[in-house]
Amino acid sequence: MPVSIVLFEDNDRLRESLAYLLNSDPEYTVTGDYNNCNQAVEIIEELAPDVVLMDIDMPGKTGISGVAMVKQTRPDTAVIMYTVFEDDERLFQCLCAGANGYLLKKTPPARLFDAIQEVLNGGAPMSPNIAxxxxxxxxxxxxxxxxxxxxxxxxxxxxxxxxxxxxxxxxxxxxxxxxxxxxxxxxxxxxxxxxxxxxxxxxxxxxx
Structure with a gap:
């Protein structure tokens, strides 16, 4: 079965591009994409994804809250932050909330696929600047x-x-x-x- 992925990203154009990119590989399937994480608990309960890509700055609940909601609902779901923020405070808050990885949005598309595989294998993928x-x-x-x-x-x-x-x-x-x-x-x-x-x-x- 392909790896199931859920996207939380408020930039509609970026979210659609990510979904298209990931769905272009038969090993992955985007089962849901949303412009906020306010209903993350219900979404994760229903879709039970293998991986979540989570933005930080979204309307309503932030992605930091979203990580905690996902991990409390389904601890086995791996969460990779996908954000423009590089500051220590948000990075630390995301890791403490349960994030498994932290990628910047300038990350090359090929690295995104690598990161998903890394997190599924127990790694903690991070962009070079973040590492x-x-x-x-x-x-x-x-x-x-x-x-x-x-x-x-x-x-x-x-x-x-x-x-x-x-x-x-x-x-x-x-x-x-x-x-x-x-x-x-x-x-x-x-x-x-x-x-x-x-x-x-x-x-x-x-x-x-």
Missing amino acids: RKVLNSFQQKTDNLYNLTDRETEVLQLLVKGNSIKVIADALNMAFDTVRSHLKKIYLKLHVNCGKEAIAKALNEKLI
Whole structure:
């Protein structure tokens, strides 16, 4: 079955273009597109999409509220923010609300397809500018309050860049299960349950 996608975007022209682009590939299908997320709970309950592309600045409820609504309704649905905003505050708020990825609207179309696959594989796709912001914030504090090892730090930095476990394993020349083991230890030390919570904590506390 194709990957089902729901769009929340108030720019009608952009929303229609995104729907056309995604529907042009038989591996994807846009099952719904909306100019606001005010009824996100009902929409997600009805359509149960695999992925949601969510704008931030929309009439009524913001996309930040929309992320929380989607994740509370169907935690398994992956949410990728698709926005023009690059500021730290909105980025952090989206991650804390449960966003799985954060792409800027200037992202090339091919990267959008890659991001959807990454998020489905457990990654946290981000535009390069956003990944740099996260890393800069991540590296501002030199005190390692959570006693992460050098290797755990390397794994976490690659996770922050939006890489999947497989990509991290390839980059560090480690086995897939070894990376998973490192991630479990990282989550335990940071007192979080998943990758997006680890990224959010890194932003909030400016770890390492």
